[in-house]
Amino acid sequence: MNTVYERLYKNEKELEPELNIEKDRTRNIKGKEKSFIINNLYKILVIILIYMILVEFNKDLNFRAIKVAFFFPSIKFGGRERVIALLLSLLSQKKMFIFYLITEHGILDDEYTIPNNIKRICLIENKINIFQAIEREFVDILIYNSYDEQMINKLNELKNTKIIFYNHSSYFLWIYLGFYDFKETIYNIYKNCKYVISLIPFENDYLFKIWGINSFYMDNPLTFEYDSVIPSELTKKNIIMIGRNDPNKRFDIGIKAMKNILKEFPECKMYLLSQASEELEALIQSLKLEESVLFTGFKADIQKYLQNASLHILPSLSEAYAMVLTEAKIFGIPTIMGGLDFLALAKGGTIILYDDNPDTVAKEAIKILKNKTYREKLGIEARKSIGKHTNQLIAKRWMKLLLAVFKGDEKTYKEIGSSGIKEIECEQILKNQLKLIQMRLPHFKDVTLEQLKHYSLVQ
Numbered sequence: 001m002n003t004v005y006e007r008l009y010k011n012e013k014e015l016e017p018e019l020n021i022e023k024d025r026t027r028n029i030k031g032k033e034k035s036f037i038i039n040n041l042y043k044i045l046v047i048i049l050i051y052m053i054l055v056e057f058n059k060d061l062n063f064r065a066i067k068v069a070f071f072f073p074s075i076k077f078g079g080r081e082r083v084i085a086l087l088l089s090l091l092s093q094k095k096m097f098i099f100y101l102i103t104e105h106g107i108l109d110d111e112y113t114i115p116n117n118i119k120r121i122c123l124i125e126n127k128i129n130i131f132q133a134i135e136r137e138f139v140d141i142l143i144y145n146s147y148d149e150q151m152i153n154k155l156n157e158l159k160n161t162k163i164i165f166y167n168h169s170s171y172f173l174w175i176y177l178g179f180y181d182f183k184e185t186i187y188n189i190y191k192n193c194k195y196v197i198s199l200i201p202f203e204n205d206y207l208f209k210i211w212g213i214n215s216f217y218m219d220n221p222l223t224f225e226y227d228s229v230i231p232s233e234l235t236k237k238n239i240i241m242i243g244r245n246d247p248n249k250r251f252d253i254g255i256k257a258m259k260n261i262l263k264e265f266p267e268c269k270m271y272l273l274s275q276a277s278e279e280l281e282a283l284i285q286s287l288k289l290e291e292s293v294l295f296t297g298f299k300a301d302i303q304k305y306l307q308n309a310s311l312h313i314l315p316s317l318s319e320a321y322a323m324v325l326t327e328a329k330i331f332g333i334p335t336i337m338g339g340l341d342f343l344a345l346a347k348g349g350t351i352i353l354y355d356d357n358p359d360t361v362a363k364e365a366i367k368i369l370k371n372k373t374y375r376e377k378l379g380i381e382a383r384k385s386i387g388k389h390t391n392q393l394i395a396k397r398w399m400k401l402l403l404a405v406f407k408g409d410e411k412t413y414k415e416i417g418s419s420g421i422k423e424i425e426c427e428q429i430l431k432n433q434l435k436l437i438q439m440r441l442p443h444f445k446d447v448t449l450e451q452l453k454h455y456s457l458v459q
Contacts, residue, residue: 066140066406068140069100069101069102069143071143075112076112079324082323084112147189152189164196170318171200171203195405199218206426206427210454223327224327234372234376241273242312242327245274245277249315251274253338255284257359259289264366270292328382329382339436349378
């Protein structure tokens with residue numbers, strides 16, 4: 001009788017062929033798995049690398065879009081409102097952001113259009129305030145423009161929302177309007193905001209640096225792209241003035257200048273792309289200029305007026321950027337303006353007058369309208385001076401600003417926030433503006449350069 005061990009051995013021998021077959025099958029399967037891993041290793045490594053890049057790129061963005069809201073009363077009329085509409089059109093194409101427009105009122109007639117993917121929040125219609133809107137939408141960055149010190153201070157107390165104060169005014173305008181107590185009001189608004197956008201190189205790189213304000217220079221977007229327009233032929237004796245009808249624009253200087261201009265060019269027309277006012281209409285009637293000076297009312301599309309103009313007059317007391325100047329330059333139209341040498345695009349195709357006399361304006365206008373070669377030379381200079389400004393570059397600068405603010409990257413914010421203007425140029429601008437202030441405001445005739453620089457003015 002076989003032992004247990006003999007029986008086990010006999011069974012193993014009988015099963016050996018089947019066991020060998022199974023071993024071969026197992027060996028083949030393992031070989032295929034190994035071959036698959038080797039052949040696809042590079043694909044696996046590429047997928048891992050892409051994933052790591054995406055994680056690195058998005059780690060500061062918390063894997064979600066950054067929510068940015070613009071808060072303005074409305075987007076109807078005015079250069080500031082037009083800028084916001086243009087900006088939203090540019091920025092709405094950026095994938096990593098969600099943009100909001102918060103206004104006090106609902107959609108108004110004749111307001112500037114904004115893209116459909118911009119979320120509109122109307123405070124009055126929704127019966128909420130700005131703080132409730134910010135909290136409801138989890139806004140990361142609020143871009144704000146209102147010279148309400150109390151409101152700014154409350155907004156700056158928000159813990160989860162960063163505030164950018166979008167300055168659309170100029171230092172000199174506050175002087176002319178009578179805000180002499182600057183250190184107690186406007187200065188505090190600038191000073192209390194961690195982030196301030198400035199449209200004026202002179203202020204951003206010179207005055208604000210002296211005052212210790214953390215500002216960032218930004219160009220306004222262009223209404224028209226440089227290569228998308230047909231410049232004016234500068235052949236018609238048409239003059240344009242454009243803007244909101246308020247005392248700061250001083251349209252009366254241009255209107256009074258027309259009296260002498262018409263003596264040389266009776267066929268000349270002046271188009272005021274603005275709302276009429278009783279005061280200006282009375283002035284036009286008193287000078288018997290009803291047939292030559294024409295109000296067009298507010299026009300969202302001003303292109304046809306620009307293409308038919310040979311001269312632009314900008315007599316404003318002060319401006320922050322002057323969108324109308326950029327528009328005139330793109331269409332190659334010379335500009336006569338009153339002392340606005342601090343504007344970003346002041347140079348190129350412009351005649352800057354440090355004199356408010358309408359006769360001086362008329363003299364320069366006649367010189368330009370009479371001399372075709374001179375007029376065309378100024379037009380070429382105007383076009384050339386704005387050729388490097390593109391909406392694509394402006395959008396990129398906005399992206400850098402918003403990312404730096406969102407991340408709290410103070411180093412990047414300061415490095416790219418300069419306009420590049422030279423200090424010697426800023427000092428000359430300050431001297432020129434001091435002379436204008438002394439001329440226009442007799443009670444400031446004894447103000448010194450140092451007082452103006454540090455705003456130590458006393459009424």
